[in-house]
Amino acid sequence: MSSNNLYNHLERLSELLRTDLRKSGIGHGLQPVQLEVLHYLSVCNRYSDTPLAVTEYLGQTKGTVSQTIKVLEQKGLLLRRTDTEDKRVSHLGLTAKGSKLLDRLVPPPMLTNACDNLSKKARIQINNALQQLVMAMLKSNGMKSFGVCHSCRYNGRSADGEYYCNLVQQRLSVDDVQRICREHEAAA
Amino acid sequence: MSSNNLYNHLERLSELLRTDLRKSGIGHGLQPVQLEVLHYLSVCNRYSDTPLAVTEYLGQTKGTVSQTIKVLEQKGLLLRRTDTEDKRVSHLGLTAKGSKLLDRLVPPPMLTNACDNLSKKARIQINNALQQLVMAMLKSNGMKSFGVCHSCRYNGRSADGEYYCNLVQQRLSVDDVQRICREHEAAA
DNA sequence: AATTGTTAGTATCGACTCGATACTATTATC
DNA sequence: GATAATAGTATCGAGTCGATACTAACAATT
Numbered sequence: 001m002s003s004n005n006l007y008n009h010l011e012r013l014s015e016l017l018r019t020d021l022r023k024s025g026i027g028h029g030l031q032p033v034q035l036e037v038l039h040y041l042s043v044c045n046r047y048s049d050t051p052l053a054v055t056e057y058l059g060q061t062k063g064t065v066s067q068t069i070k071v072l073e074q075k076g077l078l079l080r081r082t083d084t085e086d087k088r089v090s091h092l093g094l095t096a097k098g099s100k101l102l103d104r105l106v107p108p109p110m111l112t113n114a115c116d117n118l119s120k121k122a123r124i125q126i127n128n129a130l131q132q133l134v135m136a137m138l139k140s141n142g143m144k145s146f147g148v149c150h151s152c153r154y155n156g157r158s159a160d161g162e163y164y165c166n167l168v169q170q171r172l173s174v175d176d177v178q179r180i181c182r183e184h185e186a187a188a
Numbered sequence: 189m190s191s192n193n194l195y196n197h198l199e200r201l202s203e204l205l206r207t208d209l210r211k212s213g214i215g216h217g218l219q220p221v222q223l224e225v226l227h228y229l230s231v232c233n234r235y236s237d238t239p240l241a242v243t244e245y246l247g248q249t250k251g252t253v254s255q256t257i258k259v260l261e262q263k264g265l266l267l268r269r270t271d272t273e274d275k276r277v278s279h280l281g282l283t284a285k286g287s288k289l290l291d292r293l294v295p296p297p298m299l300t301n302a303c304d305n306l307s308k309k310a311r312i313q314i315n316n317a318l319q320q321l322v323m324a325m326l327k328s329n330g331m332k333s334f335g336v337c338h339s340c341r342y343n344g345r346s347a348d349g350e351y352y353c354n355l356v357q358q359r360l361s362v363d364d365v366q367r368i369c370r371e372h373e374a375a376a
Numbered sequence: 377a378a379t380t381g382t383t384a385g386t387a388t389c390g391a392c393t394c395g396a397t398a399c400t401a402t403t404a405t406c
Numbered sequence: 407g408a409t410a411a412t413a414g415t416a417t418c419g420a421g422t423c424g425a426t427a428c429t430a431a432c433a434a435t436t
Binding site (some may be wrong): 057113123127 | 206303327329
């Protein structure tokens, strides 16, 4: 009953956003999912830029994601390089072209317009609510949170005060800790 | 920038919901969109149960919606009858089978689980935030709001105290005013 | 009453999605 | 060194979705 009400809004929101994304992308031959992948790659960190991470993030199968990535690569919107330590894994990154296109198309106009019509306070409230809902959905279904390193329990400081990840045991730059990570676990 | 943050959460939410819907429906041969159409028909009023209304609600083209409806009809999940006054328009309604199936599949488990893990207060806040965002998106893009009659500027009372719609100039039942309407316009 | 225009909806097509299944290559484990 | 696990690819088929072109019913105008 309570989740039913929520569902009403969420479903519509989701469908409207998708349609708008589709309209944005179509002029450039891009599908909604493709824009989502590009967007993910623009906000993830260097441990999370692999096909598998995209798979976990989107909740699709690896086969599906593999195809999407292939197309984006062929379009020259992203580049892949094989990991130096584990030759099974690829790292993906936007090309300048991909990055530029993403900036123009995302967020789609409908959302941008909506935000222009909302007060700053309202935007913050909505943002918090959405975040809370995403968290709840992920947590209650045993999925990865993909939070930023900054809020991760593995995030610490090295002896000289630099950011340090206790999981992968490496230093993180200021840029790193603001990106989302597939290994993220909320601090206790 | 502010809309960018919002977009992060919204896009993920949207994708997760869709994937979950897909998983729910697949066992019964139903696609996400098909479930969305069934759901819409379960909450709309008798002036809004036409293919065109579905089209406006989902933001797709009428051709696309026409196909979806055709499939649902063939599966025996919805029934159509031609309008008595205007033979161009069809009215759609769930069959008992469709209604039963919908109850089992929507909302999808991921959302239900999430709600179970949230306090009542949090659910209300999230619900309000989502509603506000949907409204803003629709309004700033000149789209129809699809609100419930109860909150509509055309909604009034007839001489004997019954609900009355000043647009279509007809009485509305207690059930009617709780359903969403394609002619809805927010009260001033 | 015939003409023209609009509205509701359908039919068909092609590019694309997405999961399922089966596969390869590399790394981990015992 | 054999086996299992992991990261990813290839292929296929059912289905989505917009574009285009269409029909049928109604509305407006002369």
